[in-house]
Every structure is written in structure tokens, then in C-alpha cells.
Amino acid sequence: MKLPRQTVVAAGTLVAAGLLGSGSMPSATSNVAVSVAPEQLSVxxxxxxxxxxxxxxxxxxxxxxxxxxxxxxxxxxQLSRTIFSSWLPAVDPDQPVSAPVExxxxxxxxxxTYQxxxxxxxxxxxxxxTVEPLPPKGPGDNLALGEQAIASSTHGNFTLCGAVDGDKDSEHWDTLTGWNDGTRAVFPDTYDxxxxxPATVNRVELYTLDSTKYPARVNGLRDWDVQIKSNGTWQTVAQVRGNTAGHVTSTFPPTQAEAIRILCLDGNDHTYSRIVELEVYGS
Structure with missing residues (x-):
């Protein structure tokens, strides 16, 4: 359900200090309409x-x-910003200025529920x-979902968390989900x-780019190693070479893991490493 925007109209007086030079500054009374979307939030x-x-x-x-x-x-x-400052022009029609906050x-x-x-x-x-309870993560659950991601680089059109957000749909690529490295035609890349x-894991599901517009055989990840960090040391537990599919399952003997890494060695277009979603499962 799409929630309505919550709007506050605040009237105030501005002293334009620093804008017109020193000395007495004129003030101008104006209104600022403020909207927050969505009206309420769950985290x-x-x-x-x-x-x-x-x-x-x-x-x-x-x-x-x-x-x-x-x-x-x-x-x-905890907020990604505590202040949003902007110059607001007086034009007709009114010109809104927006900014996100995480x-x-x-x-x-x-x-x-907090305010x-x-x-x-x-x-x-x-x-x-509203702060919701943590989702359960036991045998059969995706242990990577929502957990802290670390990458060698991230392209500016993407977010670091895009490959652990639960969205496996390649049609949402570059708009709602996915990770893309930020170093064109330079390999290897890593996504951790x-x-x-620490948990015992034995299966990794990797979804690479595979949409109608961008098929995996052209734009998907081609070669990679699945690595596990155990006792502070990375070890390779599976390898994939020459891949042209959008979804690849890698299984290996149950191994105690602190972190999972995809060591990206090449893409099918030899330009970028692209992961739509990474899932990790235990035995």
C-alpha cells in the first residue's frame, strides 16, 4: 500500500546573513512546505x-x-544525516527540493515504535x-540476507548492499537492486x-545479471571462486568457470564460516562484475 505523504507547512522569517554582504540585512517572510515520505517507517x-x-x-x-x-x-x-539544508527558489510553479535519509x-x-x-x-x-524483530536465521534460512557487505569497489549507480537485499529479479537491475563493481575491465573484484x-555453511546461490535486455551469456558473471573465511583465513571451496546462466548453485562440504566471498575473475563482456543477489545456506 502506498502511504500518503505527511506535510508540514512552516512559516518563518529569514535573515539573509552572508548573502548580501555585511551590515544590516533585510529579512523576508516566507513559507516552507515540508513533506516526508513514507508517512511511517519500519526498520x-x-x-x-x-x-x-x-x-x-x-x-x-x-x-x-x-x-x-x-x-x-x-x-x-541512527540516521545517515541529521540536517538537510538547501537554497529554495521562489518560482511558479513551486519547485520542490528533496534529499534521502537512511x-x-x-x-x-x-x-x-520510536519517533x-x-x-x-x-x-x-x-x-x-517501528523497529521490527530480527528475522530468524537457522538451518534453511539465507544467512547472508541483510548482513554487512564489503566490496573491492562499487559503481556509482549501485549500493553496496544491493546483492544482499533479498531481490533476485534482474529486471530491477540498476534501479532497485544488485551490485556492480566500479573498475571497468579490471579483475579480480571481490564481494564479501x-x-x-560463525555458522556451518555448505551452499551458495549466486544470481548474476540475466534479464531480457541484459542476458547472462553476454552481461553476466563468467568466472569466479567461492571463498569462505574461517579462523581469519580465506579458503576456496568452489569454482565456477565459463558460466552463461543467471543462477548458479555451488555446494561444498559443510564448513565453519565467518564470512563468504565471491572472488570475481571475469564477466562475459570482460568489463564488470555483476551480482544481483548472493545467498548463503547452512546444512
């Missing part, structure tokens, strides 16, 4: 599962101005943020996932 204490809010300010007055939108988290909420909580955060204060010009709205606790 879980996994490193790669942040909640995302979109903040928008719109100058509805007759004079351009700067505005500072401040964010005040409560409880365990909301995270620690793994041990107490489930419940995130959003304030501009001394006008405030509280956004409810640190497990929340």
Missing part, C-alpha cells in the same frame, strides 16, 4: 536493511531563501518508526558478506 536491525525516508522542502512564498530541516532521532534510531538501528535494538522528529522554522512533526555469527 530491522540488519546492517544492509536501512529504512529510507525522502525529505522534501518547497518554498511557497514570494522570496527565495535558505532553509534548514533538522532531524532528531529517539531511542536506537534510518538504521543496531542488531540488538528493542522492538517497538523521528522533523523540524523546520520551529515547526515540528514526529514520524513513527560477513555473517552475524
Amino acid at each position: 530491522v536491525g540488519l546492517p544492509c536493511f536501512p529504512g529510507l525516508l525522502n525529505l522534501t522542502m518547497t518554498n511557497t512564498g514570494a522570496q527565495p531563501r535558505y532553509a534548514d530541516l533538522t532531524l532528531e532521532p529517539t531511542g536506537p534510531l 534510518v538504521r538501528v543496531p542488531r540488538d535494538a528493542e522492538p517497538g 523521528l522528529g522533523v523540524e523546520v522554522d520551529q515547526q515540528r512533526v514526529d514520524v513513527p518508526v 558478506v560477513a555473517l552475524s555469527a
Whole structure:
């Protein structure tokens, strides 16, 4: 269900200090409309599962101005930013200015509902943020889901967490999901996932790019090693060569693991390493 945007209209007076030189500065009364989407948010204490809010300010007055939108988290909420400052032009039609903020909580955060204060010009709205219980991760569950990812590099169009977000659909590539390295035609590349606790694993599922527009035989990952970190040392437990499929299962003897690595050796177009999703399972 698409949630409506929560809107606060805050009226205030701006002193344009520093914009027109020294001395007495004129002030201009203007309105700022602030919207927060979604209206309420749910998060879980996994490193790669942040909640995302979109903040928008719109100058509805007759004079351009700067505005500072401040964010005040409560409880365990952690934010990627606590202030959003922007120059807001006075144009017709009104021109909104937006910025995202990621909301995270620690793994041990107490489930419940907390408030995130959003304030501009001394006008405030509280956004409810619900901390959900951690999903169970036992035998048969994907141990990599939402866990901390580390990569040798990441292309600017992608996020580091894109290959552990639970989305295996290649049609969402480059818009909603997936990881792509950031060094064109330079191999090897690495994509690691640190497990929340040492676990015995014996299977890795790798989904590489394979869509109607970008088939795996042309754009997918071709050669890679599956490596496991145990007692601080990486060891290769499976190898894939000459792959042209979008989904590859690698099985190996049960091994105690602290982290999983895909050592990317080549892509079918010899340019980038592309992983849509990486899943790790125990015996």
C-alpha cells in the first residue's frame, strides 16, 4: 500500500546573513512546505536493511531563501544525516527540493515504535518508526540476507548492499537492486558478506545479471571462486568457470564460516562484475 505523504507547512522569517554582504540585512517572510515520505517507517536491525525516508522542502512564498530541516532521532534510531539544508527558489510553479535519509538501528535494538522528529522554522512533526524483530536465521534460512557487505569497489549507480537485499529479479537491475563493481575491465573484484555469527555453511546461490535486455551469456558473471573465511583465513571451496546462466548453485562440504566471498575473475563482456543477489545456506 502506498502511504500518503505527511506535510508540514512552516512559516518563518529569514535573515539573509552572508548573502548580501555585511551590515544590516533585510529579512523576508516566507513559507516552507515540508513533506516526508513514507508517512511511517519500519526498520530491522540488519546492517544492509536501512529504512529510507525522502525529505522534501518547497518554498511557497514570494522570496527565495535558505532553509534548514533538522532531524532528531529517539531511542536506537541512527540516521545517515541529521540536517538537510538547501537554497529554495521562489518560482511558479513551486519547485520542490528533496534529499534521502537512511534510518538504521543496531542488531540488538528493542522492538517497538520510536519517533523521528522533523523540524523546520520551529515547526515540528514526529514520524513513527517501528523497529521490527530480527528475522530468524537457522538451518534453511539465507544467512547472508541483510548482513554487512564489503566490496573491492562499487559503481556509482549501485549500493553496496544491493546483492544482499533479498531481490533476485534482474529486471530491477540498476534501479532497485544488485551490485556492480566500479573498475571497468579490471579483475579480480571481490564481494564479501560477513555473517552475524560463525555458522556451518555448505551452499551458495549466486544470481548474476540475466534479464531480457541484459542476458547472462553476454552481461553476466563468467568466472569466479567461492571463498569462505574461517579462523581469519580465506579458503576456496568452489569454482565456477565459463558460466552463461543467471543462477548458479555451488555446494561444498559443510564448513565453519565467518564470512563468504565471491572472488570475481571475469564477466562475459570482460568489463564488470555483476551480482544481483548472493545467498548463503547452512546444512
